[in-house]
Amino acid sequence: MFEVLEKLEKQSSLEKSRQVDVSSDERMLAITKETGELLNMLIRLKNAKNMLEVGMSVGYSTIWCAEAISQNHGKIITIEQNPKKIKRAKENFQNANVTDSIIIQEGLAMQVLREFNLQEKYKEFFDFVLIDADKENVIEYFDMILPMVSVGGVIITDNMLYPEKYREDMKKYA
Numbered sequence: 001m002f003e004v005l006e007k008l009e010k011q012s013s014l015e016k017s018r019q020v021d022v023s024s025d026e027r028m029l030a031i032t033k034e035t036g037e038l039l040n041m042l043i044r045l046k047n048a049k050n051m052l053e054v055g056m057s058v059g060y061s062t063i064w065c066a067e068a069i070s071q072n073h074g075k076i077i078t079i080e081q082n083p084k085k086i087k088r089a090k091e092n093f094q095n096a097n098v099t100d101s102i103i104i105q106e107g108l109a110m111q112v113l114r115e116f117n118l119q120e121k122y123k124e125f126f127d128f129v130l131i132d133a134d135k136e137n138v139i140e141y142f143d144m145i146l147p148m149v150s151v152g153g154v155i156i157t158d159n160m161l162y163p164e165k166y167r168e169d170m171k172k173y174a
Contacts, residue, residue, distance in 0.1 A: 031158055040065065041068075043128055048072060050125055051065060052077050053065065053078040054079050062102060066098035066101040070098065079107065079109045081107055081108050086104060127153045131145070
């Protein structure tokens with residue numbers, strides 16, 4: 001697993017420094033290693049078993065979370081709309097040996113969350129949520145997800161105060 005994470009960290013670094021040219025729809029959008037370690041620790045401490053991730057990209061954060069949630073005999077449902085990123089993520093999950101802990105929902109997050117909200121089984125179902133998707137919709141995602149979070153559940157939003165143009169809206173939820 002750690003070899004896959006290291007490979008993805010190197011790829012992310014190359015993309016950020018523009019040492020490798022990647023189209024915008026294939027660009028790896030990933031949390032930092034430290035954030036991955038923190039998520040892993042929080043999932044373990046929470047003993048989370050049912051996780052929702054909004055925004056998978058190529059699966060870097062998902063691998064960190066899957067490693068922890070598998071220790072708790074749980075599952076991650078992760079949402080991603082980009083087929084190219086889903087393909088890369090599946091390869092990364094296979095190489096990291098975490099495939100059994102992950103369920104991928106392909107589609108627009110807004111649509112998938114609407115469908116989940118219509119299903120009784122998702123009411124107060126998730127005990128850990130990571131929102132790391134398009135910032136212009138984060139507040140709407142949060143509001144849609146809230147009824148699906150169990151009492152005592154955790155919702156984490158990456159880059160909540162970035163980009164700056166969303167900062168004032170996000171502060172209302174901080």
